[in-house]
Amino acid sequence: MSFPLAHWFAERHGLTTRGGQAKHPALVLTTCILASSLSFIDGSVLNVALPAIGQSFEAQTAEVQWVMNAFTLPLSALLLLGGAAGDLYGRRRVMLLGIFLFLVASLFCAVAPSLPVFLAARALQGVGAAMLLPNSLATLSASFSGEKRGRAVGTWAAAGAIAGAVAPLIGGWLVDGLGWRFIFLLNLPFAVAAIALGWLYVPESQNEQRPAPDWLGATLATLGLGALTFGLTAWSSTDQVGTGAGATMAAGALILVLFFWAEARRGTRAMVPMHLFGSKQFVGLTVFTFALYGALSGLMLLLPYTLIEALDYPATMAGLAVLPFPIIVALGSPLMGRLAARIGPRWPLTVGPIIVAGGYALGIRIEAGGDYLTTVLPSILAVSLGMAIAVAPLTTAVLSAVDEHHVGTASGINSAVSRAGGLIVTALLGAAISQQGLGLVAALHEAALIGAGLALLSALIAFATLGSMRVRPSP
Structure with missing residues (x-):
C-alpha cells in the first residue's frame, strides 16, 4: 500500500457532500475498505503465487514478469484519470464500475484456459483498480468531515495495512492447498459485498468544477x-x-x-500539471519515490520467488517470511508521521533509506540451506524498519511541497510514480527470474546490491533537495 494515496482526497477541499455526513457512516466505511482491499490484496498476494502460475501455464521468463506488470501498468497509468473521472461523473458510480470490472476480471483469472487470457484479465483488474482505489477514498472523504474524516481515513489505511500483511500468508496457504486459482475466487464475495453495500448505502458525490478527464x-x-x-x-x-x-x-x-x-x-x-515540477522539493520527492519504491517492489517479488524456487520453501512459508514487513511499517508509521511534523521530513527521509540500504545489503547473506532466523529475517527487519521511518514522512513531504490547492494531485502523482517504479523494476528482473537453483540465489544477491544502491540514491536526493522543509499543518 502506498501511503500518499491515503491523503489523495483526504486533504482536498470542497469534497464534502450532505454536509460531510453520511446517513450510514459505518456502511460507507465498510464499502470503501472492501473496495480498496481488493487491489491491496491482489497487488501483494501474487508475489508468493508467481512460481505456481508460471509453472501452470509453462510460461517463459518474460511471460512470468507480465503476470505482475499486466496489472501494474494500467493501474499506474490510469490512477489519476480514475480520480478525475470520479470527480466529474460521480465517485460512487465510477467506484462501483471499477469494483464490477475487478470482479469480472478476477473470475476470468480464476478460469483462464491460457496465459494470454489470464494476462488480459490481469490488465482488466488493473483498470478496475485504477477506478476503485481513488474513488473509494474520495467517497470516504466526501461522506465524513472534521475529526470523523480523519478517523475514517485512518481506519481505511489501517485496514489496508492489515490486508497487505495477511494477503501473502493466505495466498501461500491457497497455493499449497487448493491451488493458485482460488486466490482470485477469494475476491468474488468481497466484490459482491462492496457492490451491494455501495449501491444501497453510499451517497453519490462529485466535483463539477473539475476539468474534463x-x-x-x-x-x-x-x-x-x-x-x-x-x-x-x-x-x-x-x-x-x-x-x-x-x-x-x-x-x-x-x-x-x-x-x-x-x-x-x-x-x-x-492529468499531471507540469508546473508542479517547478518545485525542487517536488522533483526530488518524485525521483526519491521512484527509486525507493522501485527497489522495494523488486525485493517483494524476487525474495519470495527465490525462497520458493531455489530454497524449497512452501508458498505458505514464503508468505510468512515477509510478514514482518507490513506489520512493522504499519506500527512505526504513525510515530514517524508525528516526528516528521516536528522536525521536518529531511532527516527521516535520509536516515530511513540508509537503513533500507543496509537491509538490502544483508540480503547477500541469504544462501541455500541457510537458517531463516539468521539469514532472511535480519534483511527483512532492516528493510521494514527503514521503510517505517520513511513512509509517513514521505506523505507529509509530498503534501507540503506544493500549494494547498494541488495536494490531491501531487499525492496522486506520487502514488502513480511509486507504482511506475515497481513496473520498471519488475520489467528488469527477467535475467534474475530466468535463473534456477544457486544461479537464482546469486541473482538475488546482485539485485539486493542494486536495491541498496537505489536506496542510498534516495537518501542522497532527500538530503540534497529537502533542506529545511517544514510540514504544512493539516487543515
Whole structure:
C-alpha cells in the first residue's frame, strides 16, 4: 500500500457532500475498505503465487514478469484519470464500475484456459483498480468531515495495512492447498459485498468544477509505459538488446516525451500539471519515490520467488517470511508521521533509506540451506524498519511541497510514480527470474546490491533537495 494515496482526497477541499455526513457512516466505511482491499490484496498476494502460475501455464521468463506488470501498468497509468473521472461523473458510480470490472476480471483469472487470457484479465483488474482505489477514498472523504474524516481515513489505511500483511500468508496457504486459482475466487464475495453495500448505502458525490478527464494524457502514458515495459522485459529476459526490444524501448521513450509535451500544453487541466515540477522539493520527492519504491517492489517479488524456487520453501512459508514487513511499517508509521511534523521530513527521509540500504545489503547473506532466523529475517527487519521511518514522512513531504490547492494531485502523482517504479523494476528482473537453483540465489544477491544502491540514491536526493522543509499543518 502506498501511503500518499491515503491523503489523495483526504486533504482536498470542497469534497464534502450532505454536509460531510453520511446517513450510514459505518456502511460507507465498510464499502470503501472492501473496495480498496481488493487491489491491496491482489497487488501483494501474487508475489508468493508467481512460481505456481508460471509453472501452470509453462510460461517463459518474460511471460512470468507480465503476470505482475499486466496489472501494474494500467493501474499506474490510469490512477489519476480514475480520480478525475470520479470527480466529474460521480465517485460512487465510477467506484462501483471499477469494483464490477475487478470482479469480472478476477473470475476470468480464476478460469483462464491460457496465459494470454489470464494476462488480459490481469490488465482488466488493473483498470478496475485504477477506478476503485481513488474513488473509494474520495467517497470516504466526501461522506465524513472534521475529526470523523480523519478517523475514517485512518481506519481505511489501517485496514489496508492489515490486508497487505495477511494477503501473502493466505495466498501461500491457497497455493499449497487448493491451488493458485482460488486466490482470485477469494475476491468474488468481497466484490459482491462492496457492490451491494455501495449501491444501497453510499451517497453519490462529485466535483463539477473539475476539468474534463485528460484522455489524451492517459492514452499516451499507457502506450508509453507499455512500450517501454515491453522492451525492457524482452531485453532483461534474454539479456540481449535485439532490434525488436530496442525499437520498442525507443518508441516507448518517444511516446513518454510526447506525453510530457501534451501535459505542458494542457496546463492546469492536465492529468499531471507540469508546473508542479517547478518545485525542487517536488522533483526530488518524485525521483526519491521512484527509486525507493522501485527497489522495494523488486525485493517483494524476487525474495519470495527465490525462497520458493531455489530454497524449497512452501508458498505458505514464503508468505510468512515477509510478514514482518507490513506489520512493522504499519506500527512505526504513525510515530514517524508525528516526528516528521516536528522536525521536518529531511532527516527521516535520509536516515530511513540508509537503513533500507543496509537491509538490502544483508540480503547477500541469504544462501541455500541457510537458517531463516539468521539469514532472511535480519534483511527483512532492516528493510521494514527503514521503510517505517520513511513512509509517513514521505506523505507529509509530498503534501507540503506544493500549494494547498494541488495536494490531491501531487499525492496522486506520487502514488502513480511509486507504482511506475515497481513496473520498471519488475520489467528488469527477467535475467534474475530466468535463473534456477544457486544461479537464482546469486541473482538475488546482485539485485539486493542494486536495491541498496537505489536506496542510498534516495537518501542522497532527500538530503540534497529537502533542506529545511517544514510540514504544512493539516487543515
